Amino acid sequence: MGPRSPRANGGQNHHGLDSWRHEDSVGSAHHSEFRQPSPNPGFGGDPNNNFYQLHSSKSAVELSAYESVAPVAIVTILFFLWGFASGLLSVSRTNPGYFVGPLTFSGYIFRHYGFRITFIVGLVIYGVGCIVFWPCGVLQTYPGFIISNFISGLGVATIEVAANLFVAICGPPEHWEARLNLSQGAQAIGNVFAPILADKVIFRRDERSSNTEWLISVQWGYLGVAFFDFALALFFWYVPLPECKDADLTRVNRWRPARSLDEKSQKRLVGKKALLLIGVWAQFCYTGAQEIITVNGPNLINIFSPDYANKTNTYLWSAEGLLAFGRLAGGVGMFYFPARWWYLVFASGCVVTSTLLVGLQYTTTNAEAIIALRMLLQFFESILFPTIFAISLRGLSGRNVKWGASWQVLGVCGGAVWPPIYQAIRNRYEPNNGVGSRVAWVLVVVLFSVGPGLQAFLVNFKPSWKHKLDGLSKRKLRERYESDGTIGGRLDGVNDHAA
Template sequence: MGPRSPRSNGFDGWRHDDSIGSGAHSELRQPSPNPGFGGDPNNNFVQLHSSKSAVELSAHESVGPVAIVTILFFLWGFASGLLSVSYNISLPLEDQIDTIKPTESALVGLHSAYYGGYFVGPLTFSGYIFRHYGFRITFIGGLVIYGVGCIVFWPCAVLQTYSGFIISNFISGLGVATIEVAANLFVAICGPPDFWEARLNLSQGAQAIGNVFAPILADKVIFRRDERSSNTQWLISVQWGYLGVAFFDFALALFFWYVPLPECTDAEISRVNRWRPARTSLNEKSRKRFVGKKALLLLGVWAQFCYTGAQEILSVNGPNLIATFSPEYVNKTNTYLWSAEGLLAFGRLTGGVGMFFIPARWWYLLFSAGCIATSSLILGLQYTPNNSEAIVGLRILLQFFESILFPTIFAMSLRGLSGRNVKWGASWQVLGVCGGAVWPPVYQAIRNRYSEALAGNRAAWILVIVLFCIGPGVQSMFVNFMPSWKHKLDALSKQELRERYEADGTIGGRLDGTNDHVA
């Protein structure tokens, strides 16, 4: 059998005669394979399936589906919080692991294994499932994979093997990456097209909240450990915690099987998102802009790669940085890190609300500049007892400025693409998250070249500043000060401009065979 055409979803029997666009190339809205939805009318378990496309929902209608998917973002944040606990698993096992000592290199290895899943999944099976089977099946597949990764942790903890922890983290990363391929795009496009960035920031605020509560709950309740607890006792509590998360994943997958979500066709996404130069002024200059329409996406992938690297450098080295720059505050490290995560959640929620009133590109520029300025001040301050509070405060403030970058980069970089390219673009954006596996080892290599801890951290900290500058800094400047990009983004995200450009065919166009062609 020859390769399936990328313009076909392989479910020709599900196509509708009145579907939008050409059936030969457009992925059409798919009813649930469960016979209770769009199949056997006698199976009335739950009747939530809507005939409306996700991009056709009003703001009120989109609240329910977005709220359901927001559960996945909370789970993602909770997973990241538990991952931070798994870093400490090898610390009490120093006398039991023979293959590798539990140094910081081992901890970075665990972290890189998790984010290595983002390098493998999005452009292979995760993206394939999403493009051919839609949002809901991708959610279910990602939850199952993530649950398997948590179950694998159990035998690895029993054997107390570092390589087993690597495998468990990698499988967990594959699962979360699979979820993210579909979840971010679903939240962005589900509802009016004016506020992609705002919706995604508000929804990902739940991810940040999960990232706040998971470490606190793990440290104080689930994985609590005191001087009377043996390593084995503590590890058993961690095993049960991961097993609980696995069963929660499977239960959530079953929930999504019975609660179908609205889908959308490539043509429908194109109708509200594809930018085209006006037909009356299609000169050579505009043709070049049209040919370069994927430049915003490619720059967004690079910005995501750099930003995630800087973010994970802070995550992996957070305690070390506080101990180095402000050693008298080391006994309060967890409190400061939890405060920083709380400020990140507040920043996403605040930024998401603000984007309903001020264009997202301006928020993007402000927060990118804040990251660059704050990280530069941390480098510039000399360590003295008088500067300790300022350094800790700047470290916490830096996480506030990071807050809106990931969701804003993701949503903004997909603006102006046709439907099929939006789905590919979502996969590429999640691929950019693998920067979390690449840059922390680079940071560590730079730091280890110095024998003195303070000098090594200051030299390596330059990498954080550079990543913020060449990633989010560059893209935020382009989208605000390059006329063609600024014009396109405003036209796609401002209601009054949308109406004008939809009328003259610059956005979307008539739903005929020519204008609906998905490139």
């Protein structure tokens, strides 16, 4: 059903959080030039259908939990397919693209043209990068392969700038972290099945396969992903999604306590936005540690037991499965307990587990223990990226929210910075009785400690940062807003247990 008049139902407004806006020039313009109102309310033109209509003129931040299901589900499909393509082609090599995209053309397109156009542009660039791989494969040129992955990285970064923020803000504001973890969980599921399919079916390689035959199969894989990206871009061209202007984002933290909305704190993005900046640093450290673990995890297993070499892929797939499970479980749990609690538990788990891995490398030759800790570490990594992203944007409003999203995605370039440093440390000590991997692994502990570990500690124990993350109870919200007549009726979607 479309938006109803606030005078319906006896003159009271029953939109809960949707009714907190002031009817002024800031709050009156909600629809984007990329959204057109539908003459038929609801799906299938049923006026009694209370499900969200994709052609609604409502802003993404004004949707209730129920209304946000359809648009979030559509973008979650994008997450799954994106994760599947990434796992199929090992697109972790695209991290250098994150240096360029977020703060240049990707951020510009996002801020000026909205979510849907950004998705389309990102998918097209991603597809072009995959197509470029075909001639590079024919010529067997490594620089061409790097260029192909760099272009793909620009596309992925462009998608990620918009997709993460869309899922976070589309619906009740207290569930940013939960929604993003669930959607990212779908991406992790795609990332689990894609390598299995690639290894067993698409890129299957046996002793009789030549390098040329295997390369041809990889070329076809890239080409298939390219055409799939173009098809998905066409899909988003015809599926209108709720947009969100800067004016809408000024209300995104209205449910927070008053001092979180201090106008002076909104004037500067850099300098007063310590939560955002430490979040970018945490993202930079986390993605670096994650990439080190992904690339060097098999080596760690093989060092302690060469007999496990034939089972390495099975263990890595199991670890990816644990990551997907942790992300989904954490997302559900955040509906019941504050996201910052989950963040502290999982970030601490990463620090402790990686530290134990360092210790065990010097004290045991038990491969089973190393493998178990390696898989447990993958589980604790699960919620870090989406939780860091959402938490770090708390307290921002207006155009600063989109700028903050661009900076958060920029932090992913840590995946291209830290692995070479790890490799340099490893090579420096490798001649010394083969202890290079053991020494270099300390870098992983440091990254988890000074990145996600530091931010998780601050948001749980620094009062001013806790204040930005914790909402008000329904009772306090009524006391605050009923006096000025900006709220009436029920308060849908507000956490009764908020501090």
